[in-house]
Amino acid sequence: MSVETNLSDLLNKPKATLASLRGARRILLRRRDDEDLVLTTAARAEQDSTVMSATSRMFVEMMRTPEGRTLVLDVLPATFPWVRYLPAHDVREFSVELVESLGAAGELDNTAAVAQLITEWKHTAEVHADPELRAALIADAGEDFGSVPEPGAAA
Template sequence: MLTTAARAEQDSTVLGATTRMFVEMMRTPEGRTLVLDVLPATFPWVRYLPAHDVRDFSVELVGALGAVADLDSTAAVAQLITEWRHTAEVHADPELYAALTTDSGEDYGPG
């Protein structure tokens, strides 16, 4: 995709402003409640996470978004979302969850 430098700068400015507003909103109890309410619509896979993991994801997401404006890179946020989505995939599959959380006593690492 080709874009002009001016357009890229505009996109960065809008993303930074939106992110800062969101992070500030999260400093209030109402904002935190709202985020927890909208996460399932934004990220449908959070339904498979335990409640404490949904809260942890929201806190980590806000922290990562806060850093985005300073770094001018969304890579860390994309990685965080990917990692939490994979965690939800594990919780959504009872057999996989059992295999990953059961201590079989076997060590498959280097000896």
């Protein structure tokens, strides 16, 4: 169970706020001018990390067999409905990249790269789902304007 409170409540009345949140799995701390925070116990965070790592290793091992690869491809549309807009070869590529990223994330105990990968593939599916957008992106724009300088570099 997750509960929410304001960070200011925790800072101003820590004992009372924590007492009212007893038994919560996670506490979402709302902040007015910054990103919200999640507070959990170290034991719960370790459990989450263990589960993530075990699940990732399981998927990596499944992908080593033809049956496992077929199963992963079969469940992707239920897990990520937007893959229906991807060409078949992109769905296979997404499944391989996803499982590889999950494996690496489990080892690093950092899921940021997995979240980024999912976001990127979802955007790719959005392009395939919109014929006008896809046509605009693959159309020959005419002349090449050359290389783009690094951000912050003098033009």
